[in-house]
Amino acid sequence: MDELGASRWKRVVLKLSGQAFSDASGSSIDGDIVSQLASEIIDARRNLHVDVAVVVGGGNIWRGMTGAGAGMDRAQSDYMGMLATVINALALQDALERLDQPTRVQTAIQMAQVAEPYIRRRAIRHLERGRVVILAGGLGNPFFTTDTPAALRAAEIDADAILKGTHSGIDGVYTADPRIDADATKIDELTYMDVLNRGLKVMDPTSITFCMDHQLPIVVFDVLEPGNIRRVLVGTEGIGTLVR
Numbered sequence: 001m002d003e004l005g006a007s008r009w010k011r012v013v014l015k016l017s018g019q020a021f022s023d024a025s026g027s028s029i030d031g032d033i034v035s036q037l038a039s040e041i042i043d044a045r046r047n048l049h050v051d052v053a054v055v056v057g058g059g060n061i062w063r064g065m066t067g068a069g070a071g072m073d074r075a076q077s078d079y080m081g082m083l084a085t086v087i088n089a090l091a092l093q094d095a096l097e098r099l100d101q102p103t104r105v106q107t108a109i110q111m112a113q114v115a116e117p118y119i120r121r122r123a124i125r126h127l128e129r130g131r132v133v134i135l136a137g138g139l140g141n142p143f144f145t146t147d148t149p150a151a152l153r154a155a156e157i158d159a160d161a162i163l164k165g166t167h168s169g170i171d172g173v174y175t176a177d178p179r180i181d182a183d184a185t186k187i188d189e190l191t192y193m194d195v196l197n198r199g200l201k202v203m204d205p206t207s208i209t210f211c212m213d214h215q216l217p218i219v220v221f222d223v224l225e226p227g228n229i230r231r232v233l234v235g236t237e238g239i240g241t242l243v244r
Ligand code: UDP
Pocket: 016, 017, 018, 019, 056, 057, 058, 059, 060, 062, 063, 064, 065, 077, 078, 079, 080, 081, 082, 083, 084, 085, 137, 138, 139, 140, 141, 142, 143, 144, 145, 146, 147, 148, 149
């Protein structure tokens, strides 16, 4: 890894959207990408001594709105989305453990044969013991996305920051969509109110409000650029957008 230094934060929640697990060909889970993410998480854990809890999304497999848009019952479709996050969680667990990193998956919807139920105190204990904790199943409630559990769990486990990984080659928050508008410029730092008032695509508004109330900083960055998790942790200049 090229960036030296100590992490700015001792404990973080890394929000990985499901799309980050998939490749350009559209296959839902790309093993090479998941291994790359796993090795970066391990670098943070072992070399920077950061407690890492990962909240995984499921959009590479299913999103509630996909079904709702096609006429399905929204809550039913959201439960399918929550189950999709568990599939991604198990893929990430496998990749981490193949690299000898102890992990635990905890789910908000109980499925005792494959994972522990989410228990806050137990999650904290695992982190203290150097395990990577993967939190799946969202909140366990429909009508949310995984941004809200990322924020809620971060507050619960006393995390110092949320690292929101983007996956479309966009390395932070821009004044406009840089894929469409050539004049779009990257914003280095924003307040929660800026995000809400300007309708910027950082995380769902519910989760932004929650982070504001609980003073949880968010860094939006390109998680698929190798080395970026470390760069965000050590605070390398020019990486991502900080919301606080
Ligand atoms: N979901 C939900 N409640 C939650 C978290 C997720 O109902 O607390 C459902 C919702 O349908 C969502 C899907 O799970 O679309 C997958 O999560 P998300 O869209 O956040 O995945 P990502 O975009 O991060 O891949």
